[in-house]
Amino acid sequence: MAMQVAVRAMRSFLTTLPGRFWVFTVVAAVLLGVDIVSVFSGTGPTGAIWSSIVVAALGVLAGLSPGVGGGLVIAACALVHILPEQIALSGAALVLAYFVLVMWVAKGWYLRFIAGVAVEQGALWGEYPSTSAFIESTAVVVLLCSAAGYLIGEYQCREEKLAQRVHVLEVESQLAESRIRAALGADLHDTVATDLTHIILRCQIAGSGQQEAAAVLAGIEQDVRAALQRVRSVVAVLRPTVDETPASWKVQEVAHECADMLRTRGFDVDAEIEGADGECQPDTVHGELLGLVLREAAVNVLKYAAHKGEVSITVSLGKEGDGVTVSSALPDACDRVEGSHVPVLRGGQGLDIMRDRIQSGGGELHVGPVGSRWVVTCILPPRKE
Numbered sequence: 056m057a058m059q060v061a062v063r064a065m066r067s068f069l070t071t072l073p074g075r076f077w078v079f080t081v082v083a084a085v086l087l088g089v090d091i092v093s094v095f096s097g098t099g100p101t102g103a104i105w106s107s108i109v110v111a112a113l114g115v116l117a118g119l120s121p122g123v124g125g126g127l128v129i130a131a132c133a134l135v136h137i138l139p140e141q142i143a144l145s146g147a148a149l150v151l152a153y154f155v156l157v158m159w160v161a162k163g164w165y166l167r168f169i170a171g172v173a174v175e176q177g178a179l180w181g182e183y184p185s186t187s188a189f190i191e192s193t194a195v196v197v198l199l200c201s202a203a204g205y206l207i208g209e210y211q212c213r214e215e216k217l218a219q220r221v222h223v224l225e226v227e228s229q230l231a232e233s234r235i236r237a238a239l240g241a242d243l244h245d246t247v248a249t250d251l252t253h254i255i256l257r258c259q260i261a262g263s264g265q266q267e268a269a270a271v272l273a274g275i276e277q278d279v280r281a282a283l284q285r286v287r288s289v290v291a292v293l294r295p296t297v298d299e300t301p302a303s304w305k306v307q308e309v310a311h312e313c314a315d316m317l318r319t320r321g322f323d324v325d326a327e328i329e330g331a332d333g334e335c336q337p338d339t340v341h342g343e344l345l346g347l348v349l350r351e352a353a354v355n356v357l358k359y360a361a362h363k364g365e366v367s368i369t370v371s372l373g374k375e376g377d378g379v380t381v382s383s384a385l386p387d388a389c390d391r392v393e394g395s396h397v398p399v400l401r402g403g404q405g406l407d408i409m410r411d412r413i414q415s416g417g418g419e420l421h422v423g424p425v426g427s428r429w430v431v432t433c434i435l436p437p438r439k440e
Contacts, residue, residue, distance in 0.1 A: 075158060079118030082154060086147035087111040093146075106135060107147055114151045121162060125155040129171045133178035149175075153200060160204020161211065168204075172197055241408045249350045250282030253316065256357055260319055274319075281312075306379070309346040310370050313353035313381075321363040322356070322383075330372040341377045341435050344413055345370070348420070351406050352381035352431040378434040385429050406431065 090107035110131050117124030132152040152175050159168045176193045183189040254275055261271040307328055314326040349368070356366055364384035371378045406422050413420045418435040 075121070076115070076118035079114050079151075079154065083111040083114030083147070083151065086114075086150055090147050106138075110135070110148045110151065114147075114154075117151070117155055117158075121155075121158055122164075122167075125159060125167075125171075128152055128155050129174050133174050136178040136182075153196070156196070156200040157204040157207065160201050161208040163208065168201070172200075241412065244408055247282060247286060249347075249354055250278060250285060252354050252358075253278045253350075254282070256316070256320070256354075306342050306345040306349065306370055306372070306377075309349050310368055310379070313349050314368055317353060317356060317366050320357055323363075323365045324368060325365065326368040326370075328370045328372075340416065344409070344416065344418070344435065345377060345379050345433060347409055348406070348413075348431065348433040349379050349381065351409065352379075355406070355431075356381070356383045374437060376435055376437050378432065380430065380432045382425070382428045382430040385424060385427055 087107050087110075091104060110128070113124060113127045113131055115124075117128050128148070128151050132148040135148045152171070156168055156171050156175070159165075159171065172193065176189070176196065179192070180189060183192065257271060257275045257278060261268060261275075310326055310328060314324045317324045349370075353368075366381070366383045369380040371380075406420065410420045413433060413435070416435065418433065420434075421430065421432040423430065
């Protein structure tokens with residue numbers, strides 16, 4: 056069991072190692088093999104083998120720690136050039152030094168790169184026949200190492216930018232899902248909750264005995280069918296359907312429906328529809344918003360009105376814009392007794408939720424007292440031709 060845990064821990068550790076570690080490990084192993092073959096085929100086993108092993112170990116360390124390990128590789132490269140060949144071989148150290156210089160440029164460690172070139176080339180000073188040859192060799196090393204390091208660094212930066220872009224897209228996707236959930240929640244409240252309130256009010260009417268049971272049941276059935284149709288219209292957002300405004304969203308029919316409901320509860324309703332000809336029909340979005348405002352305002356009148364009074368419903372449709380207005384009388388005591396417990400009309404949570412949708416479409420929603428009446432007004436901008 057302990058062995059299995061150790062193996063799993065080792066696998067987890069190996070998968071987290073950076074890619075440069077594996078590059079330096081492979082390069083160090085290949086160079087170590089070349090040095091060992093060179094020593095055995097030449098002078099036989101000497102102490103130079105140990106120097107090659109040490110340099111290879113430093114190469115692996117450079118893959119793990121570019122700063123410390125890379126500095127040790129550069130120092131070892133300078134040292135092996137000073138020692139005789141029987142003690143140290145310089146081939147592996149020189150190649151690893153070039154890899155370290157490229158890695159430093161890729162990481163943007165330019166001061167370390169300059170110092171590394173100075174140490175590495177300074178150790179080779181005695182091997183050049185002239186100063187010009189030394190300068191040319193140094194220029195070639197600087198040019199090749201800096202170019203290779205720059206290209207690798209650009210590739211790494213592009214990969215990081217791509218990872219950041221993917222992260223941003225994931226965050227945007229999550230935000231889009233949150234907005235969709237919020238929109239669906241608002242739609243469900245604007246439709247299902249309002250319809251259920253209508254059904255509850257119908258049931259209250261049936262319990263009060265103000266109407267015959269058959270008529271009330273017929274009204275409840277009609278509300279349930281309308282609620283089902285609106286639920287289907289909300290669900291249609293999640294799947295493609297025919298672009299057609301349901302009959303229940305036609306603002307004229309919604310206005311008559313709200314007026315009939317208020318009349319059954321004893322309100323004196325005056326409903327007026329302006330511009331209801333064939334050329335002034337609102338589009339799908341306007342019809343839905345206006346219908347929702349009408350239904351929510353009518354429900355608020357039923358819930359919060361202190362007494363049965365006059366209610367005015369006005370629907371205005373035209374090329375200059377569409378709008379609805381619902382006004383009802385304020386309770387007599389609400390403007391005389393501050394802080395009293397007399398129930399007053401309110402905007403309702405549903406209208407507050409709809410406000411964002413109306414304003415996002417360029418419209419306006421006013422909810423509040425005007426004189427002695429409580430007025431709900433929704434105005435939508437002109438429709439695009």
